[in-house]
Amino acid sequence: MEKREGQHTQIKTVMSSKDEILTRIRQTVRTRYDMPEIKPDFMAYGDKTARFIEVSESVGGRVVIAGKGEDINDIIRSLYPAAKTIASNIPEITAATFNPDETETPYALDGTDLAVVRGETGVAENGAVWIAQNVKEKALYFIAEYLVILLDAEKIVHNMHEAYRQIQLNDYGFGLFISGPSKTADIEQALVTGAHGAKGVTVILTSTV
Amino acid sequence: MSTQHAQEAARFIANKKQEQWHNETLWQVRRKRDRLAMDIPEWEVLREWASGIKMHTLSHLDRYLERFAANAEANGVKVHWAKDGEEHNEIVYGILKERGVKKLVKSKSMLTEECHLNPFLIRKGIDVVESDLGERILQFMDEPPSHIVMPAIHLKREEIGELFEEKLHTEKGNSDPAYLTHAARQHLRNEFLTADAAMTGANFGVADTGDIVVCTNEGNADMGTSFAPLHIVSMGMEKLVPDYQALGVFTRLLARSATGQPVTAYTSHYRKPRKGCEMHLVIVDNGRSRAMEMGDHIRTLKCIRCGACMNTCPVYRRSGGYAYTYFIPGPIGINLGMLRSAETYAGNLSACSLCCSCNNVCPVKIDLADRIYAWRQSLDPIGKADKIKKGISKGMKYLFSHPSLYRTSLKLAPLLRYMPRFLLYNNLNSWGKGRELPVFAKESFTSMWKKGKVNTHKSKRS
Structure with a gap:
């Protein structure tokens, strides 16, 4: 019996910070509040694509609709005629000058003029595109001077509630919403694009139909 | 007193031009926020939910923290717990020291500011580089942020131009924001590519999945974590939300409220370390419990x-x-x-x-x-109550609870107009600083009412 008590005190003295924090919370919380019922069945935009384009442009992005039978590579070349190093791991993107997945380290991606990647879900309310990491090094999304995201026009949802019901992470364990180019207003609130990431982002809407 | x-504040408003600029610029941000909020018909519903979700999560924080930490660990993230700022700093330094980190690139984190992490690490010999533009400017100046989202809002472009001339060798006299921002881009890109470790804060932690969500416009958190083989996340324990459904509510509110944007340029979800790399998470209490x-x-x-x-x-x-x-x-x-x-x-x-x-x-x-x-x-x-105001309050209370005295003093109030300024505007009356007393009417409302001078007819609605 005595021995047991002794053991108990010993455990107490070596209580980890984790246990200390959790114990303190358990001791201090007086009222436990219920989770509110969340029913996000809001605003069906009449035209999701139109709203997506409008908001994307308002945040400094650009949206191009690929016409039926139009070659995406032609669109890319005409949008970025000066791009010399174009990275893409999408087989159909023949405009690419290299496959970023074949580089050894993320550092080798420095100097990429343009990256072409695929987006999964577009969000009409804020012009964001969800990408679950689909290149070997996520650095590509940020280090390329310009970014092109291919998005199936059918994959545009109304809002973030809808988006979060759909999105998933894969084995890379990283994913993000991108809405327009990298930007800052840290100097006198003057908006400047191209803070650290892409100086420009173009979403090319494709149609599978 | x-x-x-x-x-x-007296020092700040001594520069009238700066005060006016600061006032108007921030008010513009508030107006942008209004426009974006009004664009969402369900805005008030979202606020109500956000409040409810937070109260629920905070009052079940023990369970959510356990779930969150277990999920993060299952994802391959090493989880640490810090009771206070000191323990937080020791944990971070321990991780860095063990891996021989010389340069740490950081994205904005109010929590590390709270814990005074930077001076601590710098004393230990670590090269700490802030990568948010505003934060980097302030780090160059050795000053703290003056706003949590717009840290350098108190500075003028000319001051930043001169600072960059000295630190980044930019052109003399050039204070164009785009020019200066792109100079910082070049400078910081080199820091990202040569850092041994990256540190970020956390806007949200998702209990259900173990995700750390970081929102930035610059992409600095993303640049940092994309190169260095070590990512340390510092997270206040109140940052948890239960699941993605809850996260959807907050990602709609955050940027609209903060800067009047529909969403930040980057909303990044970190769940696992990069292949062959390490990710550590420090959960911090520091007074929250x-x-x-x-x-x-x-x-x-x-x-x-x-x-x-x-x-x-x-x-x-x-x-x-x-x-x-x-x-x-x-x-x-x-x-x-x-x-x-x-x-x-x-x-x-x-x-x-x-x-x-x-x-x-x-x-x-x-x-x-x-x-x-x-x-x-x-x-x-x-013992922190203002003694003079306390005295005035006592006097007021006495006055208001003695009707006849109150009425007499009302009658005498117009006499204040004839009192010499030094009696009204002095150090005892801090309410008289920068303010003028209203002009007292010659006759009180009560007296006018009694004499039938108040015309009630016009105000009546037919």
């Missing part, structure tokens, strides 16, 4: 650090972040300071006119002004 805030004991003040912990309360606050806009003694200014900073140490930060309570504008913009519906009012009621027992 004016508070330190009042004294510092103690704050949970303080009755209704627990609501302050709902804060998602958007800064909307600062942008709308007439006192913050006209006194600047440095006027406050706590490192987070504005209505939320007044409250967080009081949670940290009422004795130390009570002076900031004077920086509020109880206009309640902050209550109305807060995306998680913290009743910030009511909290400040409540804190003021608790000043006397800790």
Whole structure:
């Protein structure tokens, strides 16, 4: 019996910070509040694509609709005629000058003029595109001077509630919403694009139909 | 006896041009926020949900923290727990030291500011590089942020131009924001590519999945974590949300409230370390569990650090972040300071006119002004009540509870007009500073009413 008590005190003295924090919370919380019922069945935009384009442009992005039978590579070349190093791991993107997945380290991606990647879900309310990491090094999304995201026009949802019901992470364990180019207003609130990431982002809407 | 805030504010408003610019610029941000909020018909519903989700999560924080930590660990993230700032700093340094890290690139984190991490690491010989543009500017100047979202809002472009001439060898006299931003881009890109470790804060932690969500416009958190083989996340334990459904509510509110944008340029979800790399998460208490004991003040912990309360606050806009003694200014900073140490930060309570504008913009519906009012009621027992104002209050109470005395003094009030200025505007009357007394009417309303001088007919509605 005595021995047991002794053991108990010993455990107490070596209580980890984790246990200390959790114990303190358990001791201090007086009222436990219920989770509110969340029913996000809001605003069906009449035209999701139109709203997506409008908001994307308002945040400094650009949206191009690929016409039926139009070659995406032609669109890319005409949008970025000066791009010399174009990275893409999408087989159909023949405009690419290299496959970023074949580089050894993320550092080798420095100097990429343009990256072409695929987006999964577009969000009409804020012009964001969800990408679950689909290149070997996520650095590509940020280090390329310009970014092109291919998005199936059918994959545009109304809002973030809808988006979060759909999105998933894969084995890379990283994913993000991108809405327009990298930007800052840290100097006198003057908006400047191209803070650290892409100086420009173009979403090319494709149609599978 | 004016508070330190009042004294510092006097210094800020001495530069009238700067005061006006600061006031108007932040008000523009508030207006942008209004436009974006009004664009969402269900805005008020979202605020209500956000508040409810936070109260639920905070009051079940033990369970959510356990679930979150277990999921993060299952994802391959090493989880650490820090009772206070000191332990947090030791943990971070321990990780860095063990891996021989020389250069650490950081993205904006108010928590590391709270823990005074940078000076601690620098003393230990680590090269700490802030990568948010505003933060980098301030680091060059060795100054703290004056706003939690727009850290360098108090600086003019010319000052930054001169600073960059010295630090980044930019062109002399060039203070164009685009030019300076792109100079910083070049400079910081080199830092990202040569750092041994990256550190970020966390906007949200998702209990269900173990995700850390970081929102930035610059992409600096993403650049940092994409190269260095080590990512350390520093997260205040109140940052948890239960699941993706809840996260959807907050990602709709955050940027709209903060800067009047529909969403930040990057909303990044970190779940696992990069292949062959390490990811560490430090969950920090540092007074948060103690704050949970303080009755209704627990609501302050709902804060998602958007800064909307600062942008709308007439006192913050006209006194600047440095006027406050706590490192987070504005209505939320007044409250967080009081949670940290009422004795130390009570002076900031004077920086509020109880206009309640902050209550109305807060995306998680913290009743910030009511909290400040409540804190003021608790000043006397800790000896922080203003003695002069206390005296005046006592006098007022006596006056208001003695009707005949009250009426007599009302009759005499117009005489104030004939009192010499030095009697009215002196150090005993801090309400007389920068303000003029209203002109007293020659006759009181009561007296007019009794004489039938008040025409009630016109105001009647037919």
